[in-house]
Amino acid sequence: MEYIAFPANRRFDFTAIGRLCIDLNANEINRPMEETVTFTKYVGGSPANITIGMSRFGMKTAFIGKIANDQMGRFIEGYLKKNDIDTGNVITDNTGAVTGLAFTEIKSPRDCSILMYRDNVADLKLNAEEVQEDLIADSKLLLISGTALAKSPSREAVFQALEYAKKHDVVVAFDIDYRPYTWSSHEETAVYYNLAAEKCDIIVGTREEFDMMERFDRNPERDDQVTASKWFDYKAKIVIIKHGKAGSIAYTKDGASHRAKSFPAKVVKTFGAGDSYAAGFLYGVMQGWTLEKSMEFGSASACIVISSHSCSDAMPTVEQVETYINRSNAGEISNSFSF
Numbered sequence: 001m002e003y004i005a006f007p008a009n010r011r012f013d014f015t016a017i018g019r020l021c022i023d024l025n026a027n028e029i030n031r032p033m034e035e036t037v038t039f040t041k042y043v044g045g046s047p048a049n050i051t052i053g054m055s056r057f058g059m060k061t062a063f064i065g066k067i068a069n070d071q072m073g074r075f076i077e078g079y080l081k082k083n084d085i086d087t088g089n090v091i092t093d094n095t096g097a098v099t100g101l102a103f104t105e106i107k108s109p110r111d112c113s114i115l116m117y118r119d120n121v122a123d124l125k126l127n128a129e130e131v132q133e134d135l136i137a138d139s140k141l142l143l144i145s146g147t148a149l150a151k152s153p154s155r156e157a158v159f160q161a162l163e164y165a166k167k168h169d170v171v172v173a174f175d176i177d178y179r180p181y182t183w184s185s186h187e188e189t190a191v192y193y194n195l196a197a198e199k200c201d202i203i204v205g206t207r208e209e210f211d212m213m214e215r216f217d218r219n220p221e222r223d224d225q226v227t228a229s230k231w232f233d234y235k236a237k238i239v240i241i242k243h244g245k246a247g248s249i250a251y252t253k254d255g256a257s258h259r260a261k262s263f264p265a266k267v268v269k270t271f272g273a274g275d276s277y278a279a280g281f282l283y284g285v286m287q288g289w290t291l292e293k294s295m296e297f298g299s300a301s302a303c304i305v306i307s308s309h310s311c312s313d314a315m316p317t318v319e320q321v322e323t324y325i326n327r328s329n330a331g332e333i334s335n336s337f338s339f
């Protein structure tokens, strides 16, 4: 059964709006950040990672965002171009804003955290007038990412993009991508997340992220079905709730639920799982695959990234994901770490 009908004859399969940042991933892993001496620099930012993933899968992709007018900004733009991502709507800031940095701490495969430097970041300076309607009108799928809602003018830019998507029948996916340190208060966070989610066809988040959105609602049991049902009264057709290593569940408007188990993985670090899962899942849905097959593809894609040092650079190709699934089904991959 096809849950989502994508518009035909568009130049871009996938366009994302949101942050373009830098990940600085610890080279000396399995120790606290205080003892880390060197880091490797990668392009980062959840929507950037997902777009890179979609591009590696052969999708025609574009990005809407703002970068700092410095070496870091130029590095990001160059990397997007190298990965065949259209940068026509990547604007260079002229106010002296900086690039957001995410330092990753890998204390153990089970204990990872991110230290973000996000004061005066360029990504949150994107304004509504800078969002190109023509680009959205020429896209099949628009991805929005929750962190871009944290501050004005980026918040308004996302709502403007949602308006254009509605006007031009573009399917909208929402990765909740909740990063608490970017927000001022829980109340503000929940309000804007809910306002955006009402306008989206596909909503993807972890159980904890949906908990944050439900702070005004009544779901004391933290029941996934209750969480998902709310959104079917709005625009949603698919709601995915992720449970880390325990897998994920997709709920659909017809009342059905579809479960995906996770694959075994030799885990280096846990971050990047959600971004590669999202890319794999959305790719599958765009191919017209069943939700189970799309989720399986996303889960295997996540395993490849969490078994690697980076998030963006490690995004796999279709062939790599298929090989991973086949090897796993043949019992050739074991779980190095049990979470």
Ligand SMILES: Nc1ncnc2c1ncn2[C@@H]1O[C@H](COP(=O)(O)OP(=O)(O)O)[C@@H](O)[C@H]1O
Pocket: 206, 242, 243, 244, 245, 246, 247, 248, 261, 262, 263, 264, 265, 267, 270, 271, 272, 273, 274, 275, 277, 298, 299, 300, 302, 303, 306, 339
């Ligand atoms: N330790 C793990 N081993 C295998 N797969 C995992 C592991 N952690 C996450 N995944 C896969 O990645 C998906 C997304 O991970 P999750 O941790 O829920 O999201 P996020 O990274 O956004 O917090 C899961 O549904 C699962 O398929």
Ligand SMILES: O=C(O)C[C@@H](O)[C@H](O)C(=O)COP(=O)(O)O
Pocket: 021, 023, 043, 044, 045, 046, 047, 049, 102, 114, 270, 271, 272, 273, 274, 275, 276, 311
């Ligand atoms: O999103 C960021 O700004 C940081 C990412 O690039 C980072 O590597 C990461 O945290 C990925 O997170 P996840 O996929 O949500 O686990």
